[in-house]
Amino acid sequence: MIIINRHIHHLSAELDRVQQKVNDGLPSPTHILSEYPYETSKDIATLLKLIQSLSVQSVSQPLLRAAQVRALISKFPHSLLKGKELPDETVAYVLDMSWIMAAKAFLQVLGITFNVLLEHTHSIGEEALYWADVSGSNWYTGAYAVQTTPGRLWHFLRRSLLHMEEDGIRKSVNQTASVSWARFYNIVHQCLDPRAMLSLRARLLSSFTANRSEIRQKCKALGAMRMRNASGIGLLMSQCSLLKTKINSEFATDDRLRDAVFRGVLTLKVLLQRVVHEGTEYELEERVITAVEREIVRSQSEIAKFLQTPEYVIEQLFNILDELLPDYSASSRRAISHHGRPSCLVRYWLPLSVGVLSTSTFLRLLSSRQHELIRWISDIGLTACEFWGNWVVEPTRRLIGTIRHDEKSEIALMSKNSLEADRASLERMVLDFVLDRPESEKELGAKQIDTITARIREGDLTPVLRAYEKDLRKPFIGTVRGDLVRALLIQIQKTKVDVEIAIGGIDSLLKSQELVFGFVSLTPGIMVTYAFLRWAFGVFGNRKGLQVGRRKHELRHALRDVDRTLTLSTPTDSGVLTYKDHGLLVCGADILLQKAATILRGADLRDFQEDIGDLLDIHIGTQRQTQVVSRIGWVYSRWIK
DSSP: OHHHHHHHHHHHHHHHHHHHHHHHTSSSTTHHHHHSOHHHHHHHHHHHHHHHHHOOOOTTSOOOOHHHHHHHHTTOOTHHHHOSSSOHHHHHHHHHHHHHHHHHHHHHHHHHHHHHHHHHHHHHHHHHHHHHHHHTOHHHHHHHHHHTHHHHHHHHHHHHHHHHHHHHHHSOSOOOHHHHHHHHHHHHHHHHOHHHHHHHHHHHHHHHHHHHHHHHHHHHHHHHHHHHHHHHHHHHHHHHHHHHHHTTSSSTTSHHHHHHHHHHHHHHHHHHHHTTTOSSHHHHHHHHHHHHHHHHHHHTSSTTGGGGSHHHHHHHHHHIIIIIHHHHHHHHHHHHHHHSOOOHHHHTHHHHHHHHHTHHHHHHHHHHTHHHHHHHHHHHHHHHHHHHIIIIIHHHHHHHHHHTTOGGGOOOSSOTTHHHHHHHHHHHHHHHHHHHSOSSSSOOOHHHHHHHHHHHHTTOOHHHHHHHHHHHHSHHHHHHHTHHHHHHHHHHHHHHHHHHHHHHHHHHHHHHTHHHHHHHHHHHHHHHHHHHHHHHHHHHSOOHHHHHHHHHHHHHHHHHHHHHHHHHOOOOTTSOOOHHHHHHHHHHHHHHHHHHHTTOOHHHHHHHHHHHHHHTOGGGOHHHHHHHHHHHHHHTHHHHO
């Protein structure tokens, strides 16, 4: 509980300042320890060590546990306060240190009690919210009626058996047969009476109302417990404020500090005795204050001289740690268990019963469909493995090969040397055709042959086309001679070369976009894998996004509770909160700080803690406290909305 740690640390630091003032008044730091016998010096050193062990050095340092505090205060050297041979200066110093040790032990016990009260108050609030949810829904109320049916039936049967036993004792053992038959006839007649049937129907309908009434009673009891705990927290916070104002004296044995510690211990003692079973919160406050004042008046008498010493404070702290605090914790847990939500066995007896009764059927179904289930599981596993290999691993491998210009991964619509071979064949066919059928009787020279070859490479087949046109005039002669067929075959070869050139262009285009196609082929597998992993992480993971949203909602709800507490509070004539409202504000601020610690970090969290400190300062008045809540709302709106 960070709020309590901050208060206890601040008060402990004030006591350290008082201790430093006492040490400054000594002639020398070693004067007390070196001037007296070994036993006395050892006891003083033990006392100083206890003071150091009971101190709270920082806000982040947790408070000691109850067993640790008890073990430390049990080492208190009582012989120092009973020594008659010590001079007045040493007695005053020992008394100062004893009161400081008692005050620090009281602060530790006060912090432990604060934490216990806050923990139980939070538990009560959670149980009250549970019942509010149940009473706000007819479905939940009906479910609660079903959950508690076995318990109600058991209590009804037990009461009926007890009633029958009492009737059997009162009646005579020897009854005649006619009397027995008459009683049996009357019972049957009453059961078949229409008025009895209407009464039964009314009882069934009224059970729903009875459950709602029971829930309201539990909510009322929990609300009263919460108000009493809040009043107790407010009373203890007032003791912290009182102790803070009194730790300003030059010596720790000053009456103001002594009375503040003494009053705080008595308040703590009386509060733990009455907080669980006392009436309303106002009766609790009045009776605690009255009992404390009565004890203080008794302590001021000469007969009760012992009550004004640190030993009495330490003795009361022993009583609180050994008896009162454990008794309060046990009583509070019993009350919360009695008025809180039913146990897990009561809430889930129906699904557990259904599960137990259907276990044999479920196992029999599994055994009969064992082979089918195994086949389904193996098919699912095989499909997942093949999908991973064919749609993720293999496209990734091809993509890497494309990036590295691997020849095996290149996209190609035809082989590399196909176009060159067909083009060379076309050149030879055309050249042979031209040589076999020259346009003039002169033989072609080498220069003319080179010119024709160059024109053929550029796709010019003019000599062949002219011969083809000439043979078409006399197709029969051209066919018999074979020139027409050769011209047709050459054109077919030319068409083949043109097609291969077009395919080569498409091939070049594909190769230029090969990396794009690699990513496109990999995208479906990656998307499906990513969607599956995200779904699996959302189902089986920590659901970080949902948790952040839930934390923001809880922080917003906690801030709303704090604002509602201040809005509905009834300040005193001096403008400060009552004990109950102050306690509710402390509980709400503690929850608010716990929720903020899950979202805020670093400087933001430190600023938030500072704002919470301003919020809990009741001396500034409720109006300024409301302004602090508004400041928290707009400063930290980024983490709240």
